[in-house]
Amino acid sequence: MKAFFIIVGTLAVALAIAGVFLPLLPTTPFLLLASACYMRGSTRLHRWLTSNRLLGPYIAAIENRSGMPRPAKVVALLLMWASLSYSIYIVPPAWAKAGLAAMGAAISLYIVFGIPTMKPRTDKGAPDR
Missing domain, CATH: 1.20.5 (Single alpha-helices involved in coiled-coils or other helix-helix interfaces)
Known part of the structure; x- marks a missing residue:
């Protein structure tokens, strides 16, 4: 089951990155999905995602409910x-x-x-x- 979460999380990260450049593709929901999947599938990947210089602040802001x-x-x-x-x-x-x-x-x-x-x-x- 961990492999499933890792695969879905990785696909979500790819879609989130594409969403940065494509206006009709949302970034935040895919980042949240990736974060949730990585939490269940790999603590190492979750740590990488939340500490990522570009993507991490979005997830941290949502997890902390600090806003946009x-x-x-x-x-x-x-x-x-x-x-x-x-x-x-x-x-x-x-x-x-x-x-x-x-x-x-x-x-x-x-x-x-x-x-x-x-x-x-x-x-x-x-x-x-």
């Missing part, structure tokens, strides 16, 4: 609305356009008001809490 940095929120909203705007433009039915816009608005409200905004860093160490 303001720049990350802005980038997430911009990329989401850029891809949603294109989808709304190419989808013909009006009900589909309205549904996409409603989902985008709901997700935007959640990102802005539902996820705490991390305080800016005062040094090069850990973020303020």
Whole structure:
């Protein structure tokens, strides 16, 4: 069973990395899946993931419930609305356009008001809490 968790975790990490560059592919859910799988499959891989210079801070922020940095929120909203705007433009039915816009608005409200905004860093160490 450990091998299954390691394989699924590794696939999730690959999809999370792809999600950094592809706006329609979410990064955070795949990182959380990878973290959960590695916790069950390999403590060494879980330690690697959580201490990774690029991916680790996202997982730590979620595990600590400290939130998202303001720049990350802005980038997430911009990329989401850029891809949603294109989808709304190419989808013909009006009900589909309205549904996409409603989902985008709901997700935007959640990102802005539902996820705490991390305080800016005062040094090069850990973020303020």
